[in-house]
Amino acid sequence: MRFRLTLRPQTSRQKLTLNYNYPFSSRVYAHIHESDADYSAFLHQHGYQLQNSAKTFKHFTFSKFDIPHKARPIEKGEDFILLSDQPIYITVSFFIDKAAEDFIVGFFKNQRISIYNKKYQADFVIESVESLAIPLADATTKRYRATSPMVIAEKRADGNDDYLPPTDPKFARYFAINLLDKYESVYGKGIQMDNTSLEKLINFKLVDTDKMRSKLIAIKQGRDDETRIRGYENFVFELNAPPQIVEVGFYGGFGKFTSSAGMGFCDIL
Template sequence: MRFRLTLKPLSNSQALLFNYQHPFMAWIYGRLKDADDAYATFLHSRGYKAEDSRKTFKHFTFSSFQIPQLAKPIKKGDTSMLLSSEAICVVVSFFIDKAAEDFIMGLFQNQTVSIYDARYKADFIIERIESLPNEVFDNRPVLLRTISPMVIAEKRKDGMDEYLSPTDPRFAKYFALNLFEKYNSVYENDLKLDAETASHLIRWSLVDESRLKSRLISIKQNKADGTKVRAFTNFVFEVSAPPQILEVGFLGGFGKFCSHGMGCCEVVE
């Protein structure tokens, strides 16, 4: 399920930190926890686990905030953006049982949202919730555009991630492997493939890189090392995969750190 939240600032000229993804993710967890503590704890501490893997997946994501106008332009050296009084929008997406869709949407009705860290705070009220149409995938290739940054990485021998640009020849392989692992975490024992076979089953290609940008994003707050990942956004790609596999990625996010607001995409009509 996917829906669009319209967030109305509670006052003018509020400072919104650039790395708003982590506090917004925490707010989503808070709504889930209010409704079902066990489910929120499961997502936060364990998630869904692919068989024969230590990786876990939360299977939800959200877009970058769509901000129509700022109170003043961002200058070099700024660490936050000054919002106007205009509403902003964000797409939130869950791979979840259809029977739970109305329940999940109800969690966000008439809520206030606070996005803050030690320096900045911005408060909003949810002005509107709009359910988005379900995309129906078939076996034909589909064009997708990023509406949040995407993180694809290769694990190096030292255990560290090497973050890959969509222009890197390895990107397609690790995009496919990550998507297949997510699928396998939901549909256990349904299909067994190694990395090379997955890259043949899930075919990825870069279509438009003219506006491609790279961002270094903090995915955890209040840590001395300021845990950061390298993400890429503003590109269009084509992917071909069995519909059930593609649906897992489209609704739950493509790539790593999706619950932190990474890997959210929209279909290019």
């Protein structure tokens, strides 16, 4: 399910860090913990674990901030957004049951949220929470735009990731592997096939790269284990796959680092 949040800055001319992805995700989990400690512990300690694997998924992502009115444009070299006193917006997306809708609305609405790192802090009140109805089951094949960076990676022999652009011939394969892992973390491991068959079951087709750009995101900023990840956004792709598999990726995010950095958030075209 998806929810559009309206955030009202508590004062004008606050500085919101440009690298707000990880701080925002951290504050969301803090609010979940305040509302439901058992659910929070499940997400942090276990998540949805893939059978016979150490991989876990939290099935959560979010859009970039929609900031219609800045106090002024971002100037060269600045690493913050100077906010006005006007509302800003963000859409959060969870792969959860319809029955959890009231719970999500309840722990967000009228809450105060602070988004900060070591240099900047911006404080907001969540004025409204709007549940978004998005049809997915009416067609197997749909087109999507990656409106936040999507991170697809190939693991190297040294254990590090090679971040792949959507134009890479291996991108579709690793996209499909990641999405199937997410599906099986929810419904159980039951689909055995080679990579060729998997790419037919979960068929990714790149459609438009005219506005595509890469973006480097830091997560766990300022810590010894700070990580920089690279994703690609503003490309259009076609996905043909069983609706139940697509739903897991659409609501929980496609690719890696969805819950920790809001990666893989896509809109249906």
